[in-house]
Amino acid sequence: MTSxxxxxxxxxxxxxxxxxxxxxxxxxxxxxxxxxxxSTDKVDTEVPSSVAGVLAKILVREGQTVKxxxxxxxxxxxxxxxxxxGSEPPSAAAPAASATTLPDRGKRSRMLSPLVRKLAAENAxxxxxxxxxxxxxxxxxTDVLSYVASRGDAAPGAVPVPAAVAGGExxxxxxxxxxxIAEHMTRSLQVSARAWNAVEVDxxxxxxxxxxxxxxxRAREGFNLTYMPFVSRAVIxxxxxxxxxxxxxxxxxxxxxxxxNLSIAVSYEDGLIVPVVxxxxxxxxxxxxxxxxxxxxxxxxKQLKPDEVHGGTFTITNPGPFGSLISVPIINQPQSAILAxxxxxxxxxxxxDAIAIRHMVxxxxxxxxxxxxxxxxxxxxxxxxxxxxxxxxxEDLGL
Amino acid sequence: xxxxxxxxRPPEPIPYDEANAAMHEVAERRLAGEVPDTLILIEHPPxxxxxxxxxxxxxxxxxxxxxxxxxELRFIDRGGSLTFHGPGQLxxxxxxxxxxxxxxxxxxxxxxxxxxRAAADVGVALERSDxxxxxxxxxxxxxxxxxxxxxxxxxxxxxxxxxxxxxxxYDAIVPCGLPDExxxxxxxxxxxxxxxxxxxxxxxRQFERVFDLELAPAPExxxxxxxxxxx
Numbered sequence: 001m002t003s004x005x006x007x008x009x010x011x012x013x014x015x016x017x018x019x020x021x022x023x024x025x026x027x028x029x030x031x032x033x034x035x036x037x038x039s040t041d042k043v044d045t046e047v048p049s050s051v052a053g054v055l056a057k058i059l060v061r062e063g064q065t066v067k068x069x070x071x072x073x074x075x076x077x078x079x080x081x082x083x084x085x086g087s088e089p090p091s092a093a094a095p096a097a098s099a100t101t102l103p104d105r106g107k108r109s110r111m112l113s114p115l116v117r118k119l120a121a122e123n124a125x126x127x128x129x130x131x132x133x134x135x136x137x138x139x140x141x142t143d144v145l146s147y148v149a150s151r152g153d154a155a156p157g158a159v160p161v162p163a164a165v166a167g168g169e170x171x172x173x174x175x176x177x178x179x180x181i182a183e184h185m186t187r188s189l190q191v192s193a194r195a196w197n198a199v200e201v202d203x204x205x206x207x208x209x210x211x212x213x214x215x216x217x218r219a220r221e222g223f224n225l226t227y228m229p230f231v232s233r234a235v236i237x238x239x240x241x242x243x244x245x246x247x248x249x250x251x252x253x254x255x256x257x258x259x260x261n262l263s264i265a266v267s268y269e270d271g272l273i274v275p276v277v278x279x280x281x282x283x284x285x286x287x288x289x290x291x292x293x294x295x296x297x298x299x300x301x302k303q304l305k306p307d308e309v310h311g312g313t314f315t316i317t318n319p320g321p322f323g324s325l326i327s328v329p330i331i332n333q334p335q336s337a338i339l340a341x342x343x344x345x346x347x348x349x350x351x352x353d354a355i356a357i358r359h360m361v362x363x364x365x366x367x368x369x370x371x372x373x374x375x376x377x378x379x380x381x382x383x384x385x386x387x388x389x390x391x392x393x394x395e396d397l398g399l
Numbered sequence: 400x401x402x403x404x405x406x407x408r409p410p411e412p413i414p415y416d417e418a419n420a421a422m423h424e425v426a427e428r429r430l431a432g433e434v435p436d437t438l439i440l441i442e443h444p445p446x447x448x449x450x451x452x453x454x455x456x457x458x459x460x461x462x463x464x465x466x467x468x469x470x471e472l473r474f475i476d477r478g479g480s481l482t483f484h485g486p487g488q489l490x491x492x493x494x495x496x497x498x499x500x501x502x503x504x505x506x507x508x509x510x511x512x513x514x515x516r517a518a519a520d521v522g523v524a525l526e527r528s529d530x531x532x533x534x535x536x537x538x539x540x541x542x543x544x545x546x547x548x549x550x551x552x553x554x555x556x557x558x559x560x561x562x563x564x565x566x567x568x569y570d571a572i573v574p575c576g577l578p579d580e581x582x583x584x585x586x587x588x589x590x591x592x593x594x595x596x597x598x599x600x601x602x603x604r605q606f607e608r609v610f611d612l613e614l615a616p617a618p619e620x621x622x623x624x625x626x627x628x629x630x
Contacts, residue, residue, distance in 0.1 A: 007551060009503035019451055034550060037451075043503040044451055044478040045548035 002051045004073040006066055009040055016040045017065040018072070023055045029075065036072065053078040119144045177271045188333045195374065196328050198364035199381045201388050203344050206230050207359035213399040220399070221290065223297075228264070228318060229289035231341050231363070233396075234387035236260045236281050236288075239314055242380040246313050248334045249371050263312030263332055264292055266299040273299050274332055276312040285396035320344060326362040337367040337377070339384075404436035405617035406603065415446040415473055415484065418492075425494045426553045438606055438614055439492040439557075442595060445470035445485035447572055450477045450545050457481040460571040470568070477556035479532070479545035480576035487563035487584070489595045489602060495554045495610065507532055507544055510558050513605045514542045517560075520601035521593050523585050531577065534560075539583035543575060560602070562586060562595045 006016050019037040023029050034046040035055070056076040060066055116139055120127050123144070130147045132139035165171045174182075188194075210225055217225040239246040243256040262280035266273055275295035277283075283291060298304050315338040319327050327340035340363070347360040363384060367377045407425075418441055428434045447470055449458070457480050458465075458472070465472050470485070484490055497506070511527050514534045518525045518541070525534045525541055534542035547555040561584035569582045585593040607614055 009501055009548070009551070013502075013504050032550065039451065039478055040503055043507060043546045043548060044476065045501070045503060045551050048550045 001056065002053065002075045002077055003071045004035065004047070004049070004075060006038065006060075006068050006070045006072055007045075007047060008068045009038075009043070009045060013040050013068065015065055015067050016045075018060050018062050019044060020062055021058055022046075025055055025058055027055050028078070029053065029055055049075060051075055051077050116141055116144055119148075123148045175270060177273075181271055184333070185330050188330050191333060192331050193369035194331060194366050195369045195372075195377070196364065196366050197374065197377055197381065198326060198362050199385045201361050201363055201385045202349065203227070203359040203361050203388065206388060206393065207344065209394055209397070213394075213397055216399045217397070221286075221293075223293045225289065225397075227320070227341070227344055227361075228292050228316070229285055230388065230393060231318075231339075231384075232262060232264075232277075232280065232288050232292065232316060233285050233393075234384045234391070235314070235316060235339060236262065237387055238380050238383040240281060241383055242376055244372055244376050245337050245367065245380045247336050247371055248313070249336065249368070250334070254371055257313050259313070261311050261313045263315035263335070264295060265315060265317035265329075265332075266296045268300045268302075273304065273309060274312065274315060275299050275304050275308050276310065278311065285393060286398065315339070316341070318342075320361070326364055328364065329366050331366050331368055336371040337365055339363060339365045401611055401613050402436065404438065404612045404614050405434065406614040407437060407439045407441075407617050408599075409441055412442040412444050412486065415443050415448065415471060418443065419473075419475065422492045422494065422555060426549050426555050429494050429496050430550060430553045434494075434617075436496060436610075436612055437494045437617065438603070438612075439494065440599060440603065441490050441492065442486065442488065443484040443490060445483070445568060447472045447481060447483050448477075449474045449481050450479040452478065452576065453480045454576060457573040457576045458571070459573065465571055468571070470571070475556075477545040477547045479543070481572040482543045482545065482559060482574060483564075483568045483572065484559055485564060485568055487561070487565065487586075487595060489560045489562055489598055490557070491560070491602065491606070492557045493554055493606070493610075497548070497552050497554070499552065501548055501552055503546070503548060506554065507546060509609050510544055510546075511542075513602065513609045514558060514560055516605040516609070517598055517601035518585060520605070521585065521589070521598055523589050523593070531575070531580070533575070534558075536583050536588050538579070539581040540574060540577075541583050541585060541588070560585070560598065562593050562598055 009016065016038040017040070019039045021036045022034050023036070029035055029049045029052065031050070031052040032048045035049040036047050038045050038047055053075045055073060057074045058072070059074070060070065060072045066072070119125070119141060125144055125147060127139060130139050130143050132143055206227065210227070210230075214225050239260050240258070243258065244254070246257050246260060248255045259279060260281040262277045263274045264277060266275060275298070277288070277291045277295060280288060280291070295304070295308065312332065312335060314335055315332040317327070317329050317338060317340045320341060320343040324342045326342055329338045329340045331338050342362050342364075344359050344361040346357050348355050349358045349360060351358075363381060365377060365381055413421075418439070422439060425434060425437050425439070429437065445468070447458070447465060449472070453474070460468075462472055493510070508527075511532075511534050515525050515527070518534070523536075525536055528535050531540075532544050533540045534544075542558055542560040544558045545556050549555055561582065563586045564584045566582055566584060566587070574580070574582055585598065603614065606612070
């Protein structure tokens with residue numbers, strides 16, 4: 001790896017701003033080919049690559065200002081590469097090189113650094129077998145490590161074994177629920193063609209209604225009135241209008257449902273569980289509020305029955321209380337979509353060409369492109385938005 | 400030891416796009432070592448150029464209004480924000496190879512020095528600003544500077560010195576993105592007409608001194624786009 005550093009563009013220049021990367025990560029760059037543009041005061045400068053290879057990693061984003069000498073990127077040197085001045089030597093391709101490239105062994109032994117000696121001793125490396133790539137054939141740390149890696153053995157202390165816990169680290173066991181989440185989520189990404197979009201919803205009416213009724217609601221029901229039942233109600237109506245979003249790909253068929261079993265993502269101390277509110281489409285706003293609260297409370301108390309976490313047709317997750325602005329959830333397979341609603345917060349919005357302060361929220365949805373197309377997803381979200389913005393929920397609350 | 404370089408001085412104003420292309424061609428050839436360090440001294444028909452740091456609010460007029468006024472608007476690859484070029488303004492594009500150790504800010508300071516000395520030669524005292532690039536009279540900018548280093552070694556773009564420039568052109572923009580500073584011309588400051596032709600030789604001589612170069616007219620036909628003619 002060769003690191004690209006913020007160049008010194010004059011004695012008084014101490015920092016520069018990245019204007020533009022002219023290459024993407026993974027793209028090939030030739031020796032002296034412009035790699036990025038930086039800006040210092042009124043001077044823009046193209047920085048050419050000092051080495052031919054592949055741009056492996058960009059370390060400083062466009063628009064950021066960093067000090068001279070800061071590492072900006074890493075280039076994996078390729079064929080015909082010339083190491084840049086002051087940069088790391090390219091990592092050795094190990095001992096297969098032809099005899100003519102072998103440096104003078106006598107001289108070399110005198111140039112070993114203490115670190116190289118230590119590494120060689122720890123890994124039982126015969127240094128006469130290692131090809132040095134440093135200045136004058138000097139053996140570097142990288143050379144030793146590459147040699148050890150190519151040797152393929154497991155000498156004591158040999159490099160990357162993902163083993164013992166080091167100082168400052170703590171190992172916790174992977175719980176069965178963690179393992180289940182890991183497998184379920186990974187599998188979802190493996191089988192589905194996930195796409196994503198979002199709408200912004202004006203929650204002012206809902207927020208005002210909730211503010212006005214929350215004390216009476218709590219007194220009557222014994223739990224807090226959240227945004228969840230409102231969003232659920234709006235979503236359920238939209239699911240009935242767009243059954244494709246409430247569907248499951250089953251073999252050669254897409255199974256549409258005329259009912260909604262609503263999965264609710266609930267976080268608790270062990271992780272995440274997704275209980276199901278069955279037949280949610282038959283419930284009033286109050287009914288939904290009670291059902292959602294019921295499964296959430298019992299999930300956190302670990303009192304859910306096994307069949308209460310199965311059979312969902314669509315999932316809602318609500319990271320908002322934890323401060324999230326917008327989310328990209330993973331679909332709860334075999335469902336076809338999952339909706340996230342995040343923080344409801346006051347934002348300035350334009351209404352009739354005036355700026356107003358409104359309670360706003362981002363509703364975002366990950367959906368399986370094997371089943372749903374963008375037009376349906378967008379129309380579905382628009383309908384949810386319309387429901388939340390225009391419905392009068394006051395009557396449903398009975399307060 | 401004084402090095403020798405070329406001077407390109409077209410007799411007529413050159414449209415911006417044409418000059419910009421020629422400048423880049425010279426720089427490419429300078430990079431390849433085919434030509435020596437070169438100074439292009441030129442005038443442009445009215446044009447607004449937006450450097451890489453431009454922001455929409457720096458353009459006051461609409462593009463339609465700019466076109467209606469007989470000017471062009473170009474988005475280009477130099478440092479800095481908005482500026483104007485037009486009749487009565489001497490524009491200098493030095494194409495210099497700084498080798499592997501470019502001193503970008505030092506270069507800008509030397510360009511300022513050239514203009515300060517040349518203005519003194521025609522009896523106008525100008526100065527640097529502590530914080531802003533360019534050459535100033537108080538809080539009014541007389542000469543704008545914006546530079547790009549090709550491959551971190553060859554200079555592009557340069558300076559624009561107002562001589563008899565109609566300063567109302569600057570109403571269309573926030574020059575260099577600085578809303579609180581004004582613009583001025585040498586003629587306005589001197590209270591008499593100082594034309595481009597009057598500062599041409601002072602600028603050339605001071606440039607040669609500051610950069611330790613001896614400039615001779617570029618050979619005829621050396622550049623396809625810009626005719627090489629001596630001042």
